[in-house]
Amino acid sequence: MSINKELTSNPVSQKNKKSAAREWFDSVLFAVVAATLIRWLFFEAFTIPTPSMENSLLVGDFLFVSKLHYGTRTPKTPLQVPLTHQTIWGTNIPSYTDAIQLPQYRLPGFSEVKRGDVVVFNYPPELQHPVDLKTNYIKRCVGLPGDKIEVRDLQVYANGVAMENPPRMEDEYFVATSTAVNEEKVFKENGISEYNSYTETFNDTIPANDQNGYIVFTTSEIAEKLKSYDFVKGVTVVKSPKEISEPMLFPNSQLFKWNRDNYGPVSVPKEGVTVNLTPENIALYGNVIKSYEGNEGVEFDDKSLKISGKAVTSYTFKQDYYFMMGDNRHNSADSRYWGFVPKDHIVGKAVFVWMSIDPNPTSLLSKIRWSRLFRVIN
Numbered sequence: 001m002s003i004n005k006e007l008t009s010n011p012v013s014q015k016n017k018k019s020a021a022r023e024w025f026d027s028v029l030f031a032v033v034a035a036t037l038i039r040w041l042f043f044e045a046f047t048i049p050t051p052s053m054e055n056s057l058l059v060g061d062f063l064f065v066s067k068l069h070y071g072t073r074t075p076k077t078p079l080q081v082p083l084t085h086q087t088i089w090g091t092n093i094p095s096y097t098d099a100i101q102l103p104q105y106r107l108p109g110f111s112e113v114k115r116g117d118v119v120v121f122n123y124p125p126e127l128q129h130p131v132d133l134k135t136n137y138i139k140r141c142v143g144l145p146g147d148k149i150e151v152r153d154l155q156v157y158a159n160g161v162a163m164e165n166p167p168r169m170e171d172e173y174f175v176a177t178s179t180a181v182n183e184e185k186v187f188k189e190n191g192i193s194e195y196n197s198y199t200e201t202f203n204d205t206i207p208a209n210d211q212n213g214y215i216v217f218t219t220s221e222i223a224e225k226l227k228s229y230d231f232v233k234g235v236t237v238v239k240s241p242k243e244i245s246e247p248m249l250f251p252n253s254q255l256f257k258w259n260r261d262n263y264g265p266v267s268v269p270k271e272g273v274t275v276n277l278t279p280e281n282i283a284l285y286g287n288v289i290k291s292y293e294g295n296e297g298v299e300f301d302d303k304s305l306k307i308s309g310k311a312v313t314s315y316t317f318k319q320d321y322y323f324m325m326g327d328n329r330h331n332s333a334d335s336r337y338w339g340f341v342p343k344d345h346i347v348g349k350a351v352f353v354w355m356s357i358d359p360n361p362t363s364l365l366s367k368i369r370w371s372r373l374f375r376v377i378n
Contacts, residue, residue: 052326062355069349071109143323145270151263172330253283
């Protein structure tokens with residue numbers, strides 16, 4: 001006796017067969033869940049929108065940021081549309097609600113943040129958003145917890161020792177010229193994306209300000225190359241004299257007569273370290289104590305600080321902090337302007353550029369910067 005089994009006649013199989021719409025939905029759901037987990041646990045893709053890290057990172061660079069190096073943070077804001085940040089794609093509609101806020105922890109990582117690392121972090125002053133949904137910034141770490149940081153005549157010092165400058169770091173230069181320059185040929189061919197003509201007194205930091213020329217942001221190597229052009233009369237670095245004070249710098253206090261090129265010294269807060277709350281330390285650390293340490297009812301003025309109505313004369317920090325600067329030293333809003341980065345704001349380490357799109361290409365073929373693909377970030 002033979003028994004014929006035909007799958008098409010099995011009513012159970014017919015009943016369990018998914019529709020095309022259901023299969024499509026399941027595939028999309030799996031992709032979203034997988035992408036969300038990868039983005040949270042392992043690495044996340046970012047793009048560079050501003051020139052603050054030039055010439056190390058360029059506008060239009062797409063990079064991967066490792067969450068594993070410093071340890072992945074557990075979510076603080078769970079009620080959020082997957083794969084979004086602050087708003088739903090292409091709209092101004094918030095993509096989250098902060099009705100539920102969870103305690104935040106950090107999983108073990110490969111390493112701690114090192115001096116010189118290029119780090120992505122949440123922008124600390126953006127207090128209107130939860131920590132994990134503040135705008136993402138990218139800068140180079142120049143100050144570790146407990147470090148004493150100072151900028152002297154453009155050079156960064158950590159604990160009294162001059163830091164090695166990033167190889168592609170940019171400074172601001174005044175290029176004095178004897179005639180108008182073919183900007184497309186001279187500047188763009190030398191990789192200079194930021195330049196402005198200069199025909200009148202700009203400010204006290206411009207040397208030889210009675211000459212015509214250009215203000216350019218570039219590396220020291222390219223600045224030297226510009227000197228070889230016969231129409232260039234001189235190339236001089238732009239820097240602020242020590243006696244000039246910039247009151248808009250952190251901590252925005254008349255107690256400190258600093259500028260962007262001569263800044264500090266300032267001690268970076270470290271977990272467990274106690275500071276006396278002198279007027280200078282209140283100016284430096286008052287907002288840290290109020291905004292990033294989880295304290296309730298912090299009030300302070302120029303001379304005193306209170307926590308929950310009680311005056312305190314010293315304070316012990318509850319977490320580590322970092323001092324960040326952009327490689328484009330005169331075109332970077334960084335810790336010199338808004339202060340320290342708390343450890344719970346650290347997102348990850350920038351590891352490599354996987355794609356680079358020139359926003360102002362000279363031709364269609366040069367739209368992709370082929371030489372930057374899969375470039376390791378250092």
